[in-house]
Every structure is written in structure tokens, then in C-alpha cells.
Amino acid sequence: MKSERIARDLVAVAAWFTLALVVFMVVEAFIPSILEALNAVTPGSVSYLLIKVLTVVVMVILLGGWGATVWHAAVNPAFKSAGQRAAVIGMILFANALSPFFYYFGYLCWAARPTRSPTAV
Numbered sequence: 001m002k003s004e005r006i007a008r009d010l011v012a013v014a015a016w017f018t019l020a021l022v023v024f025m026v027v028e029a030f031i032p033s034i035l036e037a038l039n040a041v042t043p044g045s046v047s048y049l050l051i052k053v054l055t056v057v058v059m060v061i062l063l064g065g066w067g068a069t070v071w072h073a074a075v076n077p078a079f080k081s082a083g084q085r086a087a088v089i090g091m092i093l094f095a096n097a098l099s100p101f102f103y104y105f106g107y108l109c110w111a112a113r114p115t116r117s118p119t120a121v
Contacts, residue, residue: 007072008108014065015104065100
């Protein structure tokens with residue numbers, strides 16, 4: 001259960017980050033001054049290094065979210081059959097870096113959260 005909660009939290013962070021990244025990319029496409037500023041960066045400058053570091057951070061978060069999504073699908077007790085679990089993991093592998101976004105907002109956000117402690121009956 002703890003493993004599922006950790007994976008769920010990681011998928012949530014990656015999904016919200018992916019949403020923010022998509023919004024930034026749309027804004028960048030419609031505001032030419034941002035694109036011009038990014039294209040005007042000279043190699044070897046601090047801003048060039050910052051863009052490279054941010055690119056690596058974005059890639060790590062996207063790949064980490066992809067791994068967390070596969071991890072959550074593998075340990076999620078809501079999937080009752082092996083065929084169901086294999087189908088979901090196959091779709092996650094197909095969606096690659098966008099899988100945290102689709103998995104979280106399409107399924108996980110609406111699914112019931114697991115209880116933190118067992119109920120005393």
C-alpha cells in the first residue's frame with residue numbers, strides 16, 4: 001500500500017508538471033518574443049547553460065514520471081486481472097512521456113484514494 005501511495009504522488013507531480021510544460025509550449029508558440037529570446041541565446045553564455053540544465057531537468061522529470069506511472073500500474077490493487085494490468089501498462093509504454101498526464105487525469109485523479117490505515121472493525 002505504501003508503494004502505491006508513493007507512486008501515486010510521483011505520478012501526480014509528473015502529471016501537473018507535464019500540464020505546465022504543455023501550457024508553456026502553447027504560450028511560447030503564440031508569443032514570438034519568448035521564442036526570439038530563446039533563439040538569441042549565444043552558446044557559452046550563462047543563459048545557454050541554464051537552458052541546457054533546464055532541458056535535462058525536464059527530461060528527468062518526464063522519464064521519472066513515466067517510470068512512476070508504470071510502477072503505479074504494476075502495484076495498483078484495483079486492477080483485478082493480469083490482462084487488465086498488462087493492457088494498462090502497454091498503453092502507458094505506448095504513450096511514453098505523456099503517460100503520467102493521461103493516466104493521472106484520465107484515471108488516477110478520479111479513483112478512490114487508498115486508506116492510510118486499516119479500519120478497526
